[in-house]
Amino acid sequence: MIDAEDPGELLDYLIARGHLTGASGVTVTNLAGGVSNKTVLVHHPAGAWVIKQALAQLRVQATWLSDPARIHSEAAGMRALARLIPARHLTRFLFEDADNRLLAMEAVPEPFENFKTQLLSGQIEPGAIEQFAGVLGQIHAASAGDAALAREFGDRTFFESLRLAPYYQAAAAAVPDAAHFLDTLITDTRATRQALVHGDYSPKNVLVRNRTLILLDHEVIHYGDPAFDVGFATAHLLSKAHHLTAHQAAFIDATRRFWRHYLDTAGDADAERAARHSVACLLARVAGKSPLEYLSATEQSRQLAVCIDLIRGGRLADPDVVAKRFAAALV
Ligand SMILES: Nc1ncnc2c1ncn2[C@@H]1O[C@H](COP(=O)(O)OP(=O)(O)O)[C@@H](O)[C@H]1O
Ligand SMILES: [Mg+2]
Known part of the structure; x- marks a missing residue:
């Protein structure tokens, strides 16, 4: 399984899977804020994505384990919500990868x-x-x-x-x-x-x-x-x-x-x-x-x-x- 917070690994992964054609013009930034996922911002020549990868142990002091398969619930949730509320209130879902416990969505453009x-x-x-x-x-x-x-x-x-x-x-x-x-x-x-x-x-x-x-x-x-x-x-x-x-x-x-x-x-x-x-x-x-x-x-x-x-x-x-x-x- 790849480590989404390792920029080199993530880039190789995105290229190998055909999501990106090359590394030129691509920047990768780890985002802070969440406790239950790795969240990474990928700027590329045609736009920007956020890759979210579920953690098994949440980033809290206590022992708090949760099956990373929940990333699928999140992906399914994004698709379901898109049918229930106006698109302006959501980020667009791009793809999910169950083996690597990650999903990709459009990044919300700055400023926000x-x-x-x-x-x-x-x-x-x-x-x-x-x-x-x-x-x-x-x-x-x-x-x-x-x-x-x-x-x-x-x-x-x-x-x-x-x-x-x-x-x-x-x-x-x-x-x-x-x-x-x-x-x-x-x-x-x-x-x-x-x-x-x-x-x-x-x-x-x-x-x-x-x-x-x-x-x-x-x-x-x-x-x-x-x-x-x-x-x-x-x-x-x-x-x-x-x-x-x-x-x-x-x-x-x-x-x-x-x-x-x-x-x-x-x-x-x-x-x-x-x-x-x-x-x-x-x-x-x-x-x-x-x-x-x-x-x-x-x-x-x-x-x-x-x-x-x-x-x-x-x-x-x-x-x-x-x-x-x-x-x-x-x-
Ligand atoms: N699509 C996005 N565009 C821009 N920033 C995002 C996006 N998704 C997540 N983030 C940033 O990453 C942080 C953590 O994301 P979140 O989905 O809440 O993860 P967690 O499940 O770990 O709490 C958010 O508070 C936000 O700052
Ligand atoms: Mg959160």
Whole structure:
């Protein structure tokens, strides 16, 4: 198997497979940012590609293994999403190679910004939250009840090993007060097969180019519980509300707009389960195996305490209620 991060090896590979005619005018740059793949930018005379190669051990401190065959899910996800949402929100899929556990897609042309970087700098561009919510709503609405997609993406092994285990099960083991809440949610999630779920719908996996959001990183895609994506995304917005005290009101408002716009686009949603996923992700990102790196130790313990209060405080009707109660608890 080739090492995609070895420029010489990658170049030889691309030429041998006929993707490039020669090395002239080709530059290869390793991209930072991901933890579960090698990601390499290849500029060539006719354009630019990104080669993504799945890692067996994720680049995190803990032992976290995941079968690199998941690169196929990502490739299949790119092809499926291209039928569900407008092309401007995706990078074009080029080819995959199962033996070398890699795929190739068009590179997003500069200039662009990472959506997470933008948000963490306190900048919320007009319309960005509505797009973030709307694209997700479209994915869910367009895939709901689709038997062919349910079959193709029915295997949820990667969702189990990359989400349920390290996020929810690890948090349940670490926080006994939340164990029942999380275990019930895991059971409910496993029992739900409603729509295509992105599984990693984080601002970190979104690039912003000319005010258009472009989605990346589809390796956890599966047919399951769409409320998970809503909870995952809103937990990112709420954690930023927590961390960026100067922008707290703006991020609480952004979370509430996200939910409203998501509902408008998706047309239908399990509001209560989305609320539970939101709290579960808020908790998992401070008590699970993959803590949010920008939260300080103080912020992490405060977020944990707030989540336990939210869980004890009774029924959470929808993510709007979560946003309001989370904001009230931070004061
Ligand atoms: N098509 C692309 N065009 C430009 N940059 C990309 C592209 N794909 C990935 N990247 C860059 O590489 C980073 C990691 O990619 P990602 O797909 O999220 O990998 P991982 O699964 O390891 O998180 C992204 O945050 C982005 O900065
Ligand atoms: Mg990523």
